[in-house]
Amino acid sequence: MHIRDLIVERLAVATVKADQSVAETLAKINETGFRCIPAVDDEDNYKGMIYKVDLLSYLYEEKGDDSHSINHLLKHQDIYLAEDASFLSALLKIKALPFISVVENGKLLGIITHNKIESVLEDAFGLKTGGINITLASTEARGMIRKLTTTLKDENIEGMLTLDNGSALARRVVLTLEDGKSDEEMKKMRDKLEKNGFRILQMHRIGSK
Numbered sequence: 001m002h003i004r005d006l007i008v009e010r011l012a013v014a015t016v017k018a019d020q021s022v023a024e025t026l027a028k029i030n031e032t033g034f035r036c037i038p039a040v041d042d043e044d045n046y047k048g049m050i051y052k053v054d055l056l057s058y059l060y061e062e063k064g065d066d067s068h069s070i071n072h073l074l075k076h077q078d079i080y081l082a083e084d085a086s087f088l089s090a091l092l093k094i095k096a097l098p099f100i101s102v103v104e105n106g107k108l109l110g111i112i113t114h115n116k117i118e119s120v121l122e123d124a125f126g127l128k129t130g131g132i133n134i135t136l137a138s139t140e141a142r143g144m145i146r147k148l149t150t151t152l153k154d155e156n157i158e159g160m161l162t163l164d165n166g167s168a169l170a171r172r173v174v175l176t177l178e179d180g181k182s183d184e185e186m187k188k189m190r191d192k193l194e195k196n197g198f199r200i201l202q203m204h205r206i207g208s209k
Contacts, residue, residue: 002086003090006116013038015108018047020070021067021068021070022055022073026052036098038101045108046108049074049101051073058073080103081102082102091117094112099113124161125159130205131205132204134200135202136193137173138199139197144171156177161173
């Protein structure tokens with residue numbers, strides 16, 4: 001999965017020019033309500049990110065000049081993704097950032113936000129559709145997914161996420177099945193899974209988001 005479908009496009013992204021003054025930049029950030037925004041040059045080349053906290057620290061702790069350029073306060077100049085980057089690379093890079101910039105040939109194409117990343121994970125858990133959410137485990141890690149999907153061949157799996165990948169001893173799976181079952185039918189499904197070697201850690205209904 002590539003990130004191009006998750007990008008907040010450039011026209012919707014608030015930015016400042018890297019040569020703008022501290023005062024102008026702080027006013028722009030206050031206007032947007034964000035704690036950090038990207039900085040670009042006159043050709044829209046990505047130049048880094050500017051944080052409100054760094055502007056305030058420069059002004060009030062360092063007694064800096066608010067007419068000076070923000071160039072020396074920019075961060076993460078070398079942290080960005082290409083449009084064809086994988087979802088995993090976005091997930092790993094965004095962890096310590098408020099967003100991750102998407103850059104192609106030096107130009108800012110847009111950003112990926114935490115909300116966009118979370119929407120993909122919600123979809124993997126089946127939270128968008130709702131249904132019957134099950135967390136289960138098996139000591140047979142190898143071949144577990146094939147065995148699980150065979151056991152549930154008559155069910156509509158809305159979402160699935162595997163945990164403990166790489167473990168040779170055990171693996172957990174979180175999956176969401178289409179609802180519409182009675183409590184008795186859910187009990188029968190639990191019994192079927194347990195009969196086939198799966199230990200049910202949690203099983204409950206969830207509503208659609």
